[in-house]
Amino acid sequence: MPARRILVDLLGFTGSRGGTETYVRELLPRIxxxxxxxxxxxxxxRAGTERVGAFFPGRVQTLGAVGTDPATWALGAVAATDAIARRHRADLVWAPANFGPVLRGVPRVVTVHDAIYDEVPGSLAQRVQRGVTSWLMRRSARTADRVLTVSHAAAESIGRHLGVPSGRIAVVHNGSTDPRPVADPAREVASLAIPAGRPVVLSVGNRMPHKNFPGLLAAVAALPREQRPVTVIAGSRLPDPLEADVARLGLEADVVLPGWVSDAQLEALFQIADLYVCPSLVEGFGLPVVDALRRGIPVLAHDVPVLREVGGVAARYADATDATAFGAAIGAALVSPPDADAREAARAWASRFTWDGAAAATAAELERVLSAGRRR
Structure with a gap:
């Protein structure tokens, strides 16, 4: 039997899109x-050629008209992906980053990580841009043979907002990254100028509205000055858009905004953190929560179903839309950390989420659509 072919739509891969790119980097070699x-x-x-080539298990074709901006990515996915798949006689297209072609053609699986653009629309300007993206996601999901997503909470949201029947959605939880502790974490993060002698709260993510980092800053500001931890919020270009909020709240001595950090620096930050805080209003999965728990770090998360799904009883929860209440929860978590048994239980919980397991389940879904395509 001749080899079957899968074309993977990585037009949006730039090396700076966070969780969706971790997803493909971890899954594809395993699948x-x-x-x-x-x-x-x-x-x-153009921006993805070298980065994709570093991990991708096959031939990489560059579509020169696609740059780093979402508009050219969307245009490429809509206008070119299916045609190229037909030209190369692909048996299946897999679009692992929320959307791909919007018309029926070559059998297709699309991974929709969340419906955040519908859940948290953002400002007027953001709503205009997100409206286009939401339409592309809706059309791509509705015309796909199979929709994968990363949590039951995301599946419910996709059904509600994108109109995809539950029978065409498969939930495959993300995996978590193996801890890779560094020998000297203090030295690794020395360049970040984190004040010594105070508890460290860590949070990581881009600056999209649903991440609710202004809410986290407001919660830190609600704490008495002498009780404030050093809060490190990594994951942004510099200058960080949060700088204005830090200045407005008078938190210059309490908050560190290091921008993007290296993998080694992130591991070091996990090692020195006393608490990981996830203030996100909504997530598809909440990968940093699992990564923190797997490292035995106490976690406080906004109380929403998806974060309870991934954090279970291993994490603490509070309302991140209430600055006073969330600030009090941060303070309480710092003064009453979990004991050794609770930390080990958290590690055991988080270790259930593996990339090997995610790859096996995803491969089974791809095989399912491939086999159905051959029977047509």
């Missing part, structure tokens, strides 16, 4: 090993 009779090819834009 390649699980589907030995499948030949993978990737379609990417």
């Amino acid at each position: 390649d090993a699980l589907l030995p009779d499948v030949r993978f090819a990737a379609l990417t834009g």
